[in-house]
Amino acid sequence: MKRRDFLRNTIPATILPSFVNGHTVTALSPSPWLTSLTNFATETDHVLVIIQMNGGNDGLNMIIPRDNYSNYYKARTNIAIPENKILTLQGNAATGLHPAMTGIQELFNNGKATIVQAAGYPEPNLSHFRSTDIWMSASDSDEVIDSGWVGRYLNYEFPNFPSGYPNATMPDPLAIQIGSVSSLTFQGPGMGMAMSISNPTSFYNIVDDIKDPAPATRAGKELTYIREIARQTELFAGAIKNAASKSSQQLPYPDGNILAAQLKIVARLIKGGLKTRVYMVSYTGFDTHSMQAEEMDTTTGKHALLLKQLSDAVKAFQDDLAFLGIEDRVISFTFSEFGRRIKSNYSMGTDHGVAAPMLVFGSKVQPGVLGSNPSISANVSVNDNIPHQYDYRSIYASVLEKWFCADSSALQSILLKNFQSLPIIQDGSCNGINELNKKAGVNLISNYPNPFTSQTSVKYITQGGHTLVQVIDCMGRVVTVLVDKDQIGNTYTLPFNSTGLAPGVYYLRLQNGPLQQVKPILKVK
Numbered sequence: 002m003k004r005r006d007f008l009r010n011t012i013p014a015t016i017l018p019s020f021v022n023g024h025t026v027t028a029l030s031p032s033p034w035l036t037s038l039t040n041f042a043t044e045t046d047h048v049l050v051i052i053q054m055n056g057g058n059d060g061l062n063m064i065i066p067r068d069n070y071s072n073y074y075k076a077r078t079n080i081a082i083p084e085n086k087i088l089t090l091q092g093n094a095a096t097g098l099h100p101a102m103t104g105i106q107e108l109f110n111n112g113k114a115t116i117v118q119a120a121g122y123p124e125p126n127l128s129h130f131r132s133t134d135i136w137m138s139a140s141d142s143d144e145v146i147d148s149g150w151v152g153r154y155l156n157y158e159f160p161n162f163p164s165g166y167p168n169a170t171m172p173d174p175l176a177i178q179i180g181s182v183s184s185l186t187f188q189g190p191g192m193g194m195a196m197s198i199s200n201p202t203s204f205y206n207i208v209d210d211i212k213d214p215a216p217a218t219r220a221g222k223e224l225t226y227i228r229e230i231a232r233q234t235e236l237f238a239g240a241i242k243n244a245a246s247k248s249s250q251q252l253p254y255p256d257g258n259i260l261a262a263q264l265k266i267v268a269r270l271i272k273g274g275l276k277t278r279v280y281m282v283s284y285t286g287f288d289t290h291s292m293q294a295e296e297m298d299t300t301t302g303k304h305a306l307l308l309k310q311l312s313d314a315v316k317a318f319q320d321d322l323a324f325l326g327i328e329d330r331v332i333s334f335t336f337s338e339f340g341r342r343i344k345s346n347y348s349m350g351t352d353h354g355v356a357a358p359m360l361v362f363g364s365k366v367q368p369g370v371l372g373s374n375p376s377i378s379a380n381v382s383v384n385d386n387i388p389h390q391y392d393y394r395s396i397y398a399s400v401l402e403k404w405f406c407a408d409s410s411a412l413q414s415i416l417l418k419n420f421q422s423l424p425i426i427q428d429g430s431c432n433g434i435n436e437l438n439k440k441a442g443v444n445l446i447s448n449y450p451n452p453f454t455s456q457t458s459v460k461y462i463t464q465g466g467h468t469l470v471q472v473i474d475c476m477g478r479v480v481t482v483l484v485d486k487d488q489i490g491n492t493y494t495l496p497f498n499s500t501g502l503a504p505g506v507y508y509l510r511l512q513n514g515p516l517q518q519v520k521p522i523l524k525v526k
Contacts, residue, residue, distance in 0.1 A: 046405075047330055049333070050332070050333040052315070055133075055285040058287045060358045061387065062081075062082060062099055062294075063099050063102070064097075065096070067094065072377040072378060076345070080350070080351070082300060096374055101300070101312060102308050113363060114366065115360070115367060115369060115371060116361075117425065118390050119372060119388065119389050120390075120393045121339070121387075122392055122393055123141070125389075132339050137185040137186040138150065139417065150186065150394075152194045153414070159171060159194075172276070175278060176194055176277060177277050178280075179197075195279075195281075196237050241275070244269075244275040253317070254321070263282035267282065268321045271331060272325040286303065287304075291348035292350060315333065315362055323364075328363065332362065333361070334359055336393065339356075339357065340354040340355055340387055343385045344381045354386045355388065365430045371424070392421075395422070400425075444520070445461060445462045445518045446520050457497050460493070461492070465489055467513070468512070469482070480502065505523075508520065
């Protein structure tokens, strides 16, 4: 076993004899003092909720061009929304919403929604799988990247993950995906950065300590055992349960709406104090090649139901965030892997297209419609598409810069190139993301060799100002103070002589302004 693995996996644990390089070691039970020492409260930062509309949403029937209605209607007579049924938007006479989206209309009119017209990318790919990968990885269409844009952002924000995590600064999942396994969006340069909750039932089973029933067979018993082991090894299940238990009072969400059920969980976890930075929820069904609308009433049908579920879920979520007092900390946006063609097909549906609008929600968005309605000619062919006005990665860049306060050099590495910043988030929303998160996985203090017999060198990094370095035993007692003075920001190394101390586990403790870090060290005979 590597020394670092031994230290990570055995300190502190239970009274259990172990061996390192032939030396007998006893790891002692943690004291309440040490638990409190490594449990510092830090400010919960901004949260992003990504809503995936899986299948390729028909943006032209969601955000409707009222200023060019005649050509819109001519291009898709069999599914077009009647002009007198289009929902109007306050302050924008040119654009309207599908009549099923009354909730989003209310959010928009109250200044809590932004429409970004025709988001897409150059050289679009019309495959569901490939285009989804492009959106999730933030890659060009002619390159394949095996990491996601959020994963790269989280790797920048929380370096060295998972080594040293969870810790006092970041005790919770970095990201949570609800409704499916963790997607490419959350894949970091080396590993996945998100926890997955497969469905709302799984969440409530964690919260209520309920096990899914298994059949009373030999295979059922084995399944029960496997599930139990999975629950025991889930690193963040305790944090999820703890956060959920703190916030059980919520406004009602619409029944039978899977997206609403997912967003309800997100609101509960945010209110419960979970420090998770990014959530992703999803629902499917937008691949509307046929029967997108009902023949007798085009305001109803498959697409109308999907848009109603989206609208009702987002409105309930925003209302709940306001009720819980946390709406100023949360923004959300929608995305779908592509839009649909301008012209409808003969099956009362639409085929794979290119660009489509994105919606951004929250009390801190800059409300309005960004961009112009798609240009639709009087003689649209079946191959005509809506060209993209905005590269979808500009929305990502704007969120990273103006919501998560990433600097320009970080944007370059996260999104792989420069993209324009869009006015979709209110000025001043970036409040200087807590730098402690960036230090969470950085080794600010360490020693070598470790384990050691009598002498070891302690290396630490101070940002400048008052610096305190202590050695503490497992009972929480200060054994010695190595540094207690103002220092210039730098990296320092000093010797530690442990003569007179019994073999066992000790802790190096660094305190430097708001930064604090505790690392275990091991003295052997």
